[in-house]
Amino acid sequence: MLETALLEDGNGDPLLNGKLNESRDWAVVNGFCERTYMPLSTRPLVRGSDPDATIRMLKIGRIAFSRFCFGTPTRADDFDPSSGNIIVVNTLRGSVRHPVDGNTAFDTRAGDSYVVDCSRIDYWNIADGQDLQLNLTIPHALMEETAERWYGFVPEDDLWRKRLVFGKPQSAWLSLLDYAARSLDAHHDGIGDPLIEQRIEETICLELLRNWARAAGLSLDTGARAAAPRYVREAERLMTEGAAAAPSIAEIALKLGVSARSLSEGFRRFRGITPHAFLNARRLDGLRQALLAAAPGATVAAVARPLGYVNLSAMAASYQARFGEKPAQTLRGRRASI
Structure with missing residues (x-):
């Protein structure tokens, strides 16, 4: 499994x-590490040694x-x-040592996966120099969007600060990759x-979030989502159903019989975002679906x-921040797939 990943297509x-x-x-x-992962420092553990590096990268949606x-040992x-960025290291051969809890470290081997935010x-x-990895670079914002879209809230840092080893050979996670x-x-x-790309991106984020x-001992199904008061959940429903009409937060609050301040506080406490951010996200989601379904010759406007x-x-600026591409790129991708 994954022997030919990024070497050959299907x-x-x-x-x-x-x-x-x-x-x-x-x-x-x-330079490759800085572009693909983030700025970082490296040093060979054998003085004066040169790398014999494999450096291959392709993006699926916003995931590299x-x-x-x-x-060489590094x-x-x-x-x-x-x-x-979040990094997921999937070891294909050799060994890589990573920090976990406290001062503990773990050596991942073939079939192990490790995630750190x-x-x-x-x-x-x-x-160890004999290693090979299939790594994923995932924007933290993308994982937050996935959590909010599927479970209705953004987890706190007690999740994101959990450095985790998971998976095993022949696991569902590795099969997905x-x-x-x-x-x-x-x-x-x-x-x-682009439709397949979007689904793969979302499925990877969702499966990673579940693991x-x-x-971390967090129940995504019965955690903060269940604890949220009814007016927060009803506001989400109203904003999702009426996103195209762009209702104001004051209008939503009035329908629910609460103040705009109470609605904002409820979202901040139980969802980790503002109601305005939730509404903007739903509107952009609707725009993306419309662009992907647009008829030939349609323009973004x-x-x-x-x-x-x-x-x-x-x-366009908000769209690019959420989806990692401009609306026109989505539209061009839709045309190219027809």
């Missing part, structure tokens, strides 16, 4: 032809898949928290179909204006 055609896929130059390898090794640390807690690793890797298309240097929450978007520049 048809056996080679991926990343004509790209730089290996290097013996520390500057090139460190990378097939990587330094090719310590990496000082991962930059401002990047806002570098935006919430410090991280380092030591690779294997499916995602086999879905890549050598002719597009990626997925090619993470289980280890023609799709967005019936949904209440007047300031197209502001809309």
